[in-house]
Amino acid sequence: MGFTSKPFSEQVAIVTGGGSGIGRAFTEALASAGAKVVIASRRSDVLRRAADEINATLATERVFPYEFDIRDRAKIEALVNDVFARWQTIDVLINNSGLAVPETVEEITDEGWDTVMETNLRGVMQLMRAVLPHMRRNDFGDIVNVSSQAGKHGYADVPSYCASKFGLLGYAEALRDHVRKTGANIRVFNFCPGLVDVEITRTGQAAREGFIHVANLARTLMYALSLDRNVVLEDINLYTR
Numbered sequence: 001m002g003f004t005s006k007p008f009s010e011q012v013a014i015v016t017g018g019g020s021g022i023g024r025a026f027t028e029a030l031a032s033a034g035a036k037v038v039i040a041s042r043r044s045d046v047l048r049r050a051a052d053e054i055n056a057t058l059a060t061e062r063v064f065p066y067e068f069d070i071r072d073r074a075k076i077e078a079l080v081n082d083v084f085a086r087w088q089t090i091d092v093l094i095n096n097s098g099l100a101v102p103e104t105v106e107e108i109t110d111e112g113w114d115t116v117m118e119t120n121l122r123g124v125m126q127l128m129r130a131v132l133p134h135m136r137r138n139d140f141g142d143i144v145n146v147s148s149q150a151g152k153h154g155y156a157d158v159p160s161y162c163a164s165k166f167g168l169l170g171y172a173e174a175l176r177d178h179v180r181k182t183g184a185n186i187r188v189f190n191f192c193p194g195l196v197d198v199e200i201t202r203t204g205q206a207a208r209e210g211f212i213h214v215a216n217l218a219r220t221l222m223y224a225l226s227l228d229r230n231v232v233l234e235d236i237n238l239y240t241r
């Protein structure tokens, strides 16, 4: 097992929730560097628009929309099978899809809890389980999990979200230990950002007070991925000053 590198122009990425917010910023950065990026989530109109806009800017087709629901195991497996069948590789997986249901510990409903856990945690596990054999076979992969400041600290208004994001970090550590033990050329990165502005996203515009401009996440992603194959910037905590 080696530490072989691979140019972005030969890489294929899947970014869940890549049509909006942080996922879209990651998608733009990867596609600008030359990677093919499959953006996957439920809203096909949002995905289509993002892909069209980015492809028009780059004057080439690098972003491919794929409608899927991370709560649906069959859709997860179809996504992975379709991407692998088309390009015979999945080099980068960005587990970015996520949501919060704001219910305090006293208000929490089983439905709210399940929605958060199935989206932010179970879906990631199922997607990982489907992607990992392909990365192992090609002996190349970068996995990026978008956790949160709420994966490190508890907040009274979103206990289920905190549990899912803490859980995501625990799962990622186990995954990292697994790939290390198997000697695979696979790296696992976690982003734990504070509040990110997903409304004011243009370059040059200032983010709202107390929020991180989303471009900082994209720049950090590309920096992290650019490190030597045997180096992992494990947990990336990004907060405003």
Ligand SMILES: NC(=O)c1ccc[n+]([C@@H]2O[C@H](COP(=O)([O-])OP(=O)(O)OC[C@H]3O[C@@H](n4cnc5c(N)ncnc54)[C@H](OP(=O)(O)O)[C@@H]3O)[C@@H](O)[C@H]2O)c1
Residues within 6 Å of the ligand: 016, 017, 018, 019, 020, 021, 022, 023, 040, 041, 042, 043, 044, 046, 068, 069, 070, 071, 096, 097, 098, 099, 119, 146, 147, 148, 149, 192, 193, 194, 195, 196, 197, 198
């Ligand atoms: N913004 C922040 O301040 C902040 C801070 C820390 C961490 N985060 C995390 O960053 C990630 C991205 O969030 P964002 O802030 O960029 O907000 P966002 O634009 O709302 O992104 C969330 C994405 O998740 C997708 N998604 C939700 N449910 C899904 C499902 N069942 N199946 C597939 N995709 C689904 C959504 O797409 P569809 O609706 O099309 O399915 C959407 O693109 C999330 O994991 C969030 O927890 C955000």
